[in-house]
Amino acid sequence: MAAKLTGKLGESVLRLEDPPLITGRGRFAADISFPHQLHMRIVRSNWAHAKITRIETTAAKALPGVHAVWTADDITDVPPIEFREGHIENLAPYRQRALGTGTVRYVGEPIAAVFADDAYVAEDAAELIEVEAEELPVITDASAPPAEFSPGQSTEADIVRQGYGDVDAAFAEAAHIVEAEINVGRHSGVPLETRGAIARFDASRDVLELHGAAKVPHRNRETLATMFDRPIAAVQLYESHVGGGFGVRGELYPEDILVCVATLRFGRAVKWIEDRHEHLMATNHSRQQLHRVRAALDKDGMLLAVDDTFFHDQGGYVRTHAIRVPMMTCGILLGPYKVANYRAAGHVRLTNKTPAATYRSPGRFETTFVRERLMDIIAREIGMDAMELRRRNLVRKEDMPYAIPLQVLGDDVEYDTGDYERLLDMTMDHFDWTGIQADIERRREAGETVGSGISLFVEKSGLGPSDMSRISVDRTGAVEVITGGASIGQGFETCMAQICADALGVDYRNIRVVHGQTERIDHGVGAHASRATVLTGSAVNEAALLVRAKALDVAAEQLQAPVDTLDIVDGQVFRTDDPDGPSISLGEISQILAPTRAQPEGRDPLLAADGWFYTDHQTYPYGLHLAVVKIDRETGGIKVERFLVGYDIGRAVNPMLVEGQIAGGFAQGLGGAMFEEFVYDERGQPQSVTFADYLLPTVGETPAVEMLLREDFKSSRNPLGIKGAGEAGVTGVGAAIASAVDDAIGLPGAVTQLPITPQRLKAILNAAG
Amino acid sequence: MSDQHDITLTINGHAYGVSVEARRTLADVIRDDCGQTGTHLGCEHGVCGSCTILVDDEPVRSCLMFAVQADGKQIRTVEGLADGDVLHPLQRAFTENHALQCGYCTPGFLMLAAGVLEREPDISDDDLLDVLSSNLCRCTGYANIVKAVRQAAAEMKAG
Numbered sequence: 001m002a003a004k005l006t007g008k009l010g011e012s013v014l015r016l017e018d019p020p021l022i023t024g025r026g027r028f029a030a031d032i033s034f035p036h037q038l039h040m041r042i043v044r045s046n047w048a049h050a051k052i053t054r055i056e057t058t059a060a061k062a063l064p065g066v067h068a069v070w071t072a073d074d075i076t077d078v079p080p081i082e083f084r085e086g087h088i089e090n091l092a093p094y095r096q097r098a099l100g101t102g103t104v105r106y107v108g109e110p111i112a113a114v115f116a117d118d119a120y121v122a123e124d125a126a127e128l129i130e131v132e133a134e135e136l137p138v139i140t141d142a143s144a145p146p147a148e149f150s151p152g153q154s155t156e157a158d159i160v161r162q163g164y165g166d167v168d169a170a171f172a173e174a175a176h177i178v179e180a181e182i183n184v185g186r187h188s189g190v191p192l193e194t195r196g197a198i199a200r201f202d203a204s205r206d207v208l209e210l211h212g213a214a215k216v217p218h219r220n221r222e223t224l225a226t227m228f229d230r231p232i233a234a235v236q237l238y239e240s241h242v243g244g245g246f247g248v249r250g251e252l253y254p255e256d257i258l259v260c261v262a263t264l265r266f267g268r269a270v271k272w273i274e275d276r277h278e279h280l281m282a283t284n285h286s287r288q289q290l291h292r293v294r295a296a297l298d299k300d301g302m303l304l305a306v307d308d309t310f311f312h313d314q315g316g317y318v319r320t321h322a323i324r325v326p327m328m329t330c331g332i333l334l335g336p337y338k339v340a341n342y343r344a345a346g347h348v349r350l351t352n353k354t355p356a357a358t359y360r361s362p363g364r365f366e367t368t369f370v371r372e373r374l375m376d377i378i379a380r381e382i383g384m385d386a387m388e389l390r391r392r393n394l395v396r397k398e399d400m401p402y403a404i405p406l407q408v409l410g411d412d413v414e415y416d417t418g419d420y421e422r423l424l425d426m427t428m429d430h431f432d433w434t435g436i437q438a439d440i441e442r443r444r445e446a447g448e449t450v451g452s453g454i455s456l457f458v459e460k461s462g463l464g465p466s467d468m469s470r471i472s473v474d475r476t477g478a479v480e481v482i483t484g485g486a487s488i489g490q491g492f493e494t495c496m497a498q499i500c501a502d503a504l505g506v507d508y509r510n511i512r513v514v515h516g517q518t519e520r521i522d523h524g525v526g527a528h529a530s531r532a533t534v535l536t537g538s539a540v541n542e543a544a545l546l547v548r549a550k551a552l553d554v555a556a557e558q559l560q561a562p563v564d565t566l567d568i569v570d571g572q573v574f575r576t577d578d579p580d581g582p583s584i585s586l587g588e589i590s591q592i593l594a595p596t597r598a599q600p601e602g603r604d605p606l607l608a609a610d611g612w613f614y615t616d617h618q619t620y621p622y623g624l625h626l627a628v629v630k631i632d633r634e635t636g637g638i639k640v641e642r643f644l645v646g647y648d649i650g651r652a653v654n655p656m657l658v659e660g661q662i663a664g665g666f667a668q669g670l671g672g673a674m675f676e677e678f679v680y681d682e683r684g685q686p687q688s689v690t691f692a693d694y695l696l697p698t699v700g701e702t703p704a705v706e707m708l709l710r711e712d713f714k715s716s717r718n719p720l721g722i723k724g725a726g727e728a729g730v731t732g733v734g735a736a737i738a739s740a741v742d743d744a745i746g747l748p749g750a751v752t753q754l755p756i757t758p759q760r761l762k763a764i765l766n767a768a769g
Numbered sequence: 770m771s772d773q774h775d776i777t778l779t780i781n782g783h784a785y786g787v788s789v790e791a792r793r794t795l796a797d798v799i800r801d802d803c804g805q806t807g808t809h810l811g812c813e814h815g816v817c818g819s820c821t822i823l824v825d826d827e828p829v830r831s832c833l834m835f836a837v838q839a840d841g842k843q844i845r846t847v848e849g850l851a852d853g854d855v856l857h858p859l860q861r862a863f864t865e866n867h868a869l870q871c872g873y874c875t876p877g878f879l880m881l882a883a884g885v886l887e888r889e890p891d892i893s894d895d896d897l898l899d900v901l902s903s904n905l906c907r908c909t910g911y912a913n914i915v916k917a918v919r920q921a922a923a924e925m926k927a928g
Contacts, residue, residue: 018864021872022856024807024847028873031806120792192811192819192907193873243809243873244907276812489871489908660867663910691816691905700902704912729910 005569007501007508009720012656015494016509017487026241029196029212034269037198038067040259041122042278043112043129045104048140048352048684050133052104052111059128060114065121067266069129070113070258072101078261081252082223083322084216093153094350096317098257103150104133105316106354107686108281110254115262115270138684142313142349143290155350157314158323162330164405165341167296170305174296178378183753184366184734186288186313187676189359189668190696193243194274195283199259201267206234208260213237213516215250216526218484221518223252223320224260239516245488245527246668247358248284251320255282280689285678286359288313289329289346291370296341301384303393305341308333308370312348315355323348324409325356328363331408335371335458336420336622337393342406352684358528360668361727363408364457365734369754372455372735376742377749386739386748390456394420401716408618409463409529415620417713418648420456427624427646430708436628436642449631450641453739455732458622461724462534462717464615467525469539471500471547472608475594477571477587479504479511481543484524485536486516490726491657492532498653499537499720503544504551505568506586530724533653534619538718543611551607554589619715621723623647625732627740633765636758638674638741640703643733648710650723658725659707665729666705671697673734674755705729776840780805781849789836795829796820798836799846807847807876811905818904821877821884822846828884847876850883858921859883868917870908877904882918890926897922 007013020026057069080095100111112129116122139147139155146156171177198211208230213220217237225232242249255272262270274282289310296305312326326346333344359365379386395402397419404413428434436452443450470482481500485492493513501508514520525531548568555573556563559582567576574583586607595605626644631637645662652658675695679687688694714721738751741761750764773788778798785803794813799805799822811819813832820831823845850857859879862868869875878901885892885900892900897918906914 014864015867017872018869021869021875022847022860022863022879023851024805024876026807026872028806028809030800030810120790190907191871191873192817192905193809193871194811241873242871244871246907276814276817489873491870656867660870660909660913663912664870664908665910667910668907690814691812692814696817696905696907698902698905699898699911699915702911704915705910 005501005505005507007498009498009502009653011498012654013494013498013508015491016497017491017493028193028241028243029198030273032198032211032240033271034198034200037269037271038115038117038262038266039119039122040262040270040272041114041126042110042255043114043126043131044278045100045107045109045111047104047133047135048107048138049136050104051136052100052102052131052133054132055112056130057112060125063121063125063128065117066125067115067117069125070099071111072097072099075099075261078257079227081254081257081320082227084219084223084320085322088322091157091318091322093150094157094318096254096319096355098254106352107684108278108354109316113258138352140351140353140680140682140684142311142351146349149350156347157318157350158348160323160326160330160346160348161344162406163343165305167305167307167341167343170341171296174304175299176297176382177294178297178381179294180374180377181752182291182293182370182373184287184289184369185672185754186285186678187672188284188286189246189248190694191244191246191249194276194279195249195253195255196273197256197259198269198271199263200269201263203267208235208264209238210256210260211238211240213239213250214242214488215245215486215528217486217516217518218524218526220252227257228260228264237518239486242488246360247286247362247528249488251284251357276691277689280694281354281686284319284357285315285354286356286362287366287672288356289366293370293374295374295378297378297382301382301389301392303337303339306334306339308344310346312346313353313356314348314350315353316350317355319355319357321357325358325362328408329367331406331413332363332458332460333367333371334404335368336395336456338395353680360665361730364459364727364731365669365672368455368457368732369734369738373738373749373752376739380748387454391421408460411463411618414617415458416716418620418622419713420622423622423646423648423710424456424624426710427644427708431626431644431706449633449744450629451740451742451744452626452628453736453743454624454626455735455739456624457732458620459530459724459728459731460618460620461530462615462619463529463531464535466612466614467535467539468523468610468612469536469543470521470608470610471540471543472606473547473586473590475587475591477510477585477590479506480514481511481540482514482521483536483540484521484526485532486527488527490527490661491654492527494657495533495537495653496540499540500544503541504548506571510571530726534718534722534724535613537653537722538613538720539611541720542613543609546609546611547607550609551586551589554592555584558584613718615717617717619650619717619723621647621649621728623728625736627736629737629740629744631741631744636762636765638756638761640670640737642706643703644706645729646708647728648713649725650713650715651711651721652709653722655709658709661725662707662729663705665727666733667697667702669730669733670702672754673737677755774837776837778803778836778839778844779842780844780846791835791837793836794832795834795836795839796831799831805846805848809873809876811874818881819874819877821881821904823880823884826884826887828881845880847879850879857883858924859918862917862921866913866917866920868909868913874904874906878906878914882921886922886925890922
C-alpha cells in the first residue's frame with residue numbers, strides 16, 4: 001500500500017467548492033427559477049414613523065401582467081414573525097409582521113407586495129401604488145428617553161442584566177475609578193449577494209418549498225411550520241449557493257413569509273430578489289450601542305469591578321434573534337481579563353431605523369472595542385503602561401478551565417483552555433514588536449504621524465447541545481456525508497470532507513457533502529455562531545468512526561485478520577502487518593453489506609451510520625490584533641499599514657481556510673472601524689442606501705493580514721480539539737485600530753466612537769489643538 | 770409591449786437571438802433570456818463590479834448597459850473563460866490561492882482581470898491594484914485575489 005491519504009485533517013488542501021464557482025456554474029438564489037413563476041416586488045415605507053391613512057392600489061392592479069397586490073389587510077391571518085428560539089412573551093409585541101399594518105416604524109418597512117409575471121412589470125406596478133400617511137415623532141437615538149412603541153408598550157423592550165459580586169462595595173473601596181462613554185456605530189454584514197427567496201407549493205406532495213435558504217434552514221423550517229400550521233415534514237427548505245452570510249443572510253424576514261403565503265394562495269412559484277437599495281434598509285443592521293462604563297481598580301491596577309450600562313439601538317422591531325446580541329454583550333464584555341465584581345445592564349430600545357440583529361462576531365466586536373478602549377483609558381488615568389495593565393489582569397493558564405457566572409447564548413461561560421499571556425508574547429516576538437516600535441519612533445522623528453495599537457479578545461464557538469450527521473458509502477466506494485450544516489462560503493464542504501477523510505480513511509475528493517437540505521436530514525444547526533466546524537464537524541467525525549468500525553468488522557472476516565491489524569487508506573482496507581497482501585475496498589464492503597444480501601445475525605445492512613455529537617459548553621478560542629497606522633493630519637485620513645493577528649484555534653482542520661476566514665473577517669472589521677456606517681438624519685431618513693454612501697473597503701484600503709496561527713491549546717470540549725474560526729478576524733479590529741490611532745496622535749483614549757471617519761478624527765485633532 | 774427590439778447577442782461565440790424591451794439591462798438579458806447565470810448582480814448601480822463582463826474585449830459593468838446597446842457585439846462571460854475542461858490560468862490561480870470564498874464576486878473579478886491582462890500583460894503592480902480596486906469582495910480581504918491575479922499574469926505572460 002503506497003497510497004497516501006489526501007485531505008487529512010490539518011492539511012491546506014484546495015476547496016471542493018471551487019470548481020462550479022470559478023466556471024460560472026454556481027446556483028445562487030437569483031439563478032433559481034420555476035415555470036410560471038410570479039415575481040414579487042415590495043412597496044416600502046418612505047417614513048421613519050407614520051400612521052398609514054390610505055393605500056391606493058387600483059392602478060397597480062390594472063397594469064397588464066399584474067396578478068395581485070397585497071396590503072396588510074390581505075394577510076391578517078399571517079402571524080408576526082416568530083423568534084428563532086421560540087416565543088418570548090415580553091418581547092412578543094415588538095415582533096414584525098410581514099406587511100406593516102397601521103403604523104410603520106422605519107424607512108424600508110414593507111407595506112405592500114406586488115405579484116406580477118415579470119420582475120420589471122412588478123416594479124412598474126409598485127411605483128403606481130400611492131400611500132398616504134401622517135408622520136409621527138421619530139426616535140433615532142437609543143439613549144434618548146423611551147417613548148411609546150404602541151399603546152401601552154414602551155420603546156424600551158427590555159433591560160438585560162448580568163453580573164456577579166458586590167460592585168458597589170468594590171467601587172467604594174477602589175483606589176481608582178475610571179469612567180468612559182464609548183460608541184459603536186451602526187453597520188452590518190452586507191454580503192455581495194443580496195437576499196432572495198423563491199417559494200413553491202407542490203400540491204402533488206402537499207409540500208411548501210422555500211428555495212434560497214441559508215444559515216439555519218432547519219430552524220427556519222420549524223418556524224415556518226408553526227406560522228403556517230403545517231406538519232414539519234410538509235415544509236422543506238433548500239439551500240443552494242449563498243453569496244455571503246455574515247449573520248444577516250438566512251434569517252426569516254418579511255419577504256420570506258410573503259413568498260410562502262403567496263405560493264400557498266396562488267399555487268404558483270413566487271420569486272423575490274432583493275435589490276441593493278432595498279438591502280441597505282431592509283436586511284438586518286447591527287452593532288450600534290452606546291456604553292457608559294466605569295471600572296474600579298486597586299492601587300496596583302488590578303480590576304476590582306466593571307459596571308457597564310449600555311443602550312442597544314434595536315431599530316424598528318425585534319426580529320428573529322430577539323435579544324441575543326445585548327445578552328451576548330453582557331456575557332462576554334470582560335473578555336480575557338479577571339474582574340472580581342461585575343454588573344452590566346443593557347437597555348434594549350426600539351428606534352425608527354432598520355431592525356438590528358447579529359453580524360459576524362455579534363457582541364464581541366462591540367465589547368472588545370469597549371473593553372480595550374477602557375483599558376487604554378484606565379492606563380492613561382492611572383499612569384500605567386497599557387500593556388502592563390493588560391498583562392496584570394489577564395486570566396492565567398492555571399485558572400483554566402475558568403468559569404464566570406455569566407451566560408452567553410444561554411450557556412454558562414467557562415473558558416476551556418488557553419494561555420493568553422503566552423500567545424501575547426509569542427505574537428509580539430513573531431512579528432518583532434520591539435522592532436516595529438523602534439521603526440515607529442524613527443518615523444515620528446522624521447515627522448510622520450504613525451502609531452501602533454493592540455486588542456486582546458476571547459472568542460466563543462461551538463454552541464451545543466448536539467448535532468448529527470449521516471455517512472454512507474456506496475458500491476463504488478463514493479462517500480456521502482449528509483449534514484444539517486450550512487455553507488455560506490466558508491469552506492464547509494471541504495472541512496467536513498477532511499474530517500470524514502481523516503476518520504474513515506478515504507480521499508477527501510471522493511466525499512460528497514450535503515448541507516442545507518431539510519429533506520435529507522431531520523436536524524441541523526446550520527452555519528452561525530462559529531458552530532459548524534466544531535459541532536457538525538464533531539458529528540461527522542462520530543459518524544465516520546462508526547462507518548469505519550463497521551467496514552473493519554466486515555474486512556476482518558473477508559481478510560481473515562483481526563480488526564486491530566487493519567487500517568484504511570484511500571478507501572482500501574489492508575493489513576498493516578502485510579501492506580502488500582490482500583486488501584478490500586470500501587466499495588466491495590458496501591456491496592457485501594447490500595440489503596439484497598443476507599447479513600449475519602446482529603448486523604444491519606448498508607455501509608452507513610448516523611453520528612451524534614453532544615457538548616455541555618461552548619469552546620473559547622482567543623487571540624489578539626495588532627495594528628500599525630499612519631495618519632494624515634490635514635485630512636484626518638487613516639492608512640492601516642500593517643495588521644497582525646495572533647490566534648490559537650486549538651486545531652485547524654484546514655489552515656488555508658482558517659487564514660481565509662481571518663483575512664476576510666479583518667476586512668469587515670476594517671469597514672466597521674473606518675468606513676461603514678448607516679447614517680440617519682433627524683427625521684429618520686437613511687443616508688446610506690447605495691454603495692456610493694455605504695462604503696465597503698476595497699483592495700486599496702485593505703492591507704494583507706499577517707497571521708500567527710497557533711494550535712497550542714486544543715479544546716477540551718470535543719474529541720478533535722477544534723475551536724471556531726469564523727469570527728476571529730473581525731472581533732478586535734475596531735479596538736486595535738482605535739488604539740493605534742490614539743498612539744499615532746499622542747492622545748491615549750481619544751477615540752471613543754466607531755467608525756473613525758476622517759471627520760471624526762479631524763474633530764479630535766482640532767479639539768486637541 | 771410595442772417596445773420590443775430584436776437583437777443578437779453573441780455570448781462566448783454563441784449567437785442568441787432575443788426580443789427585448791429597450792430598458793432591459795444587458796445583465797438581465799444575459800442571465801434571464803440567454804440563461805447564462807454565471808454573471809452576478811451585486812448592486813445594480815455600477816459600484817461592486819460583480820457583473821463585469823467583456824464586451825468587445827473591454828471590461829464592462831453589465832448592469833449599467835442596456836442589452837440593445839450590445840446588439841451585434843462580442844460578449845465574453847465567465848462561462849466562456851475555460852477552454853473546454855481546461856481552466857483559464859486565472860481560474861486555476863483563484864482556486865490555488867484561495868481567492869474565493871462564497872464565490873459571488875468571483876466571475877466579476879475573473880473577467881475584469883482577464884480583460885486587463887489581455888490588454889496590458891506588463892501592467893505594473895500599482896496599476897493592477899488600481900484596477901482591482903474597482904470591484905468589491907466581502908469575503909476574502911482581497912490579498913489572495915491579488916496573489917492569484919499576479920500568479921496568473923506571470924503565467925499568461927510566459928505563455
